[in-house]
Amino acid sequence: MEVSSNINTEIESLKTKLTGNMMEDMEIRDQIHNLEMKLKGVKPEDSHFDCIGCGS
Secondary structure: HHHHHHHHHHHHHHHHHOOOOOHHHHHHHHHHHHHHHHHHHHOOOOOOOOHHHOOO
């Protein structure tokens, strides 16, 4: 639970940095998206890193 709490805290912190300018916010939104995927246990469909990550 502590890990998910830390991720949620980091997401909330990043959200406070959003400016409303899509170009300026792109990197922050990407970081938020990656953290949300990590939190939900989701990975990209075409990720070739799956085999490397799990060792299979």
